[in-house]
Amino acid sequence: MSFTSNASNTAKRRRTTQDEYDLRKTVPLPATKIARGQYAPSEYGVGWICALPIEMTAARVMLGAVHEAFQGEQDEADTNSYILGNIGPHNIVIACLPSGHYGTNNAASVVSHMRRSFPSIRAGLMVGIGGGVPLGKADVRLGDVVVSEQVIQYDFGKTEAAGTFKRTGTAVRPPQALLTAVARLRADHEIEASRIQETLSEMLERHPRLKDYAYSLSLPDRVFHGTYDHVNASGSANDDCELCDETQWIQRPPRESSVPNIHYGIIASGNQVMKRGETRDKIAQELGAICFEMEAAGLMDSFPCLVIRGICDYCDSHKNQGWQKYAAATAAAYAKELLSVLPNTTPRDDASVRARLQDEARKEEQRRIRRRQRLLESLIFEQLDVRLTSIQESHTDTCEWLLSHPDYLTWLGQDNLAEHHV
Numbered sequence: 001m002s003f004t005s006n007a008s009n010t011a012k013r014r015r016t017t018q019d020e021y022d023l024r025k026t027v028p029l030p031a032t033k034i035a036r037g038q039y040a041p042s043e044y045g046v047g048w049i050c051a052l053p054i055e056m057t058a059a060r061v062m063l064g065a066v067h068e069a070f071q072g073e074q075d076e077a078d079t080n081s082y083i084l085g086n087i088g089p090h091n092i093v094i095a096c097l098p099s100g101h102y103g104t105n106n107a108a109s110v111v112s113h114m115r116r117s118f119p120s121i122r123a124g125l126m127v128g129i130g131g132g133v134p135l136g137k138a139d140v141r142l143g144d145v146v147v148s149e150q151v152i153q154y155d156f157g158k159t160e161a162a163g164t165f166k167r168t169g170t171a172v173r174p175p176q177a178l179l180t181a182v183a184r185l186r187a188d189h190e191i192e193a194s195r196i197q198e199t200l201s202e203m204l205e206r207h208p209r210l211k212d213y214a215y216s217l218s219l220p221d222r223v224f225h226g227t228y229d230h231v232n233a234s235g236s237a238n239d240d241c242e243l244c245d246e247t248q249w250i251q252r253p254p255r256e257s258s259v260p261n262i263h264y265g266i267i268a269s270g271n272q273v274m275k276r277g278e279t280r281d282k283i284a285q286e287l288g289a290i291c292f293e294m295e296a297a298g299l300m301d302s303f304p305c306l307v308i309r310g311i312c313d314y315c316d317s318h319k320n321q322g323w324q325k326y327a328a329a330t331a332a333a334y335a336k337e338l339l340s341v342l343p344n345t346t347p348r349d350d351a352s353v354r355a356r357l358q359d360e361a362r363k364e365e366q367r368r369i370r371r372r373q374r375l376l377e378s379l380i381f382e383q384l385d386v387r388l389t390s391i392q393e394s395h396t397d398t399c400e401w402l403l404s405h406p407d408y409l410t411w412l413g414q415d416n417l418a419e420h421h422v
Contacts, residue, residue, distance in 0.1 A: 104298025
């Protein structure tokens with residue numbers, strides 16, 4: 001993964017100067033700007049993936065300017081809906097998973113579409129909320145940010161004798177270019193504080209309606225022993241924990257300020273929500289993980305990226321949705337700060353780049369056509385015509401069982417189109 005510096009602007013190009021959107025400026029803009037005119041798909045270098053609408057909201061308000069949407073340039077097979085914009089010199093594509101559909105497979109499908117429509121993306125970010133491990137290798141608390149050094153799919157493996165589960169997922173590291181930017185930012189934070197709090201203050205000045213995305217003293221941050229489950233009189237979900245036993249709280253020393261801490265380490269990813277403290281602690285100890293989430297493992301092979309998670313709960317039955325919007329905002333604010341030290345990802349928009357991208361697209365389409373032809377030819381056999389004339393009339397309902405079989409219906413679903421390889 002490499003980054004190149006941007007060439008000088010041409011007369012045909014409209015380019016925002018670095019000074020205009022300098023991330024280090026403290027004077028907020030009155031509102032997110034709308035950049036008139038369109039950039040070409042080949043001019044976008046950062047892909048930003050979200051799993052939830054609130055995460056997409058937090059991402060959008062981090063943009064220095066929002067770009068006009070494409071008119072007729074998105075790949076016709078691409079079902080994603082994008083927000084386009086820039087932070088400093090970086091042109092960014094933001095996409096969200098389909099509403100109500102989460103997990104590694106859906107994340108992989110969204111990324112597959114994004115890369116088809118924006119083939120010049122050089123840096124990937126998965127930004128949103130996650131569950132923290134409160135008493136593990138780090139003092140993780142609600143609202144903190146966890147940045148991936150490795151991602152491990154904890155639920156990928158096989159069941160062996162005596163019902164034991166053997167995990168076969170391997171740790172995957174983010175691209176080196178992103179990790180070196182993380183190292184630079186960590187070095188900066190040794191000298192001066194993170195700008196997360198400053199960024200969230202600017203967000204509120206620009207967008208007063210987003211008060212739920214800011215820190216609130218009314219949000220409780222309680223940790224219970226991993227073996228103690230949530231108690232609710234009616235048996236239904238309740239996230240205020242008013243009926244939970246206070247003696248099961250784990251006392252932690254108060255922090256000096258409400259500024260979120262930033263942690264770096266292993267993120268455990270899976271296809272199911274982690275909602276049991278005892279299981280959380282067991283897996284975290286085995287893997288050395290400090291955060292759990294549901295999408296990153298589906299991206300790392302096809303879309304190597306950095307995973308940034310704001311902590312909204314502790315992966316137990318005491319989940320508190322009240323922290324989700326603030327956690328989404330802290331993660332997005334860290335991503336914005338990281339981009340301020342990342343080398344320019346925006347590709348040059350010159351004739352040679354356009355020609356190369358068009359040539360690659362034509363070659364990819366030709367490969368798809370040749371593969372489809374090979375598959376069709378593989379079905380041909382000797383005396384095909386004779387066999388065709390000797391086929392008897394089918395019995396009633398022949399093969400109709402296939403059309404209602406769960407495996408076929410799953411394969412036919414829109415979410416799995418990217419895996420058909422045809």
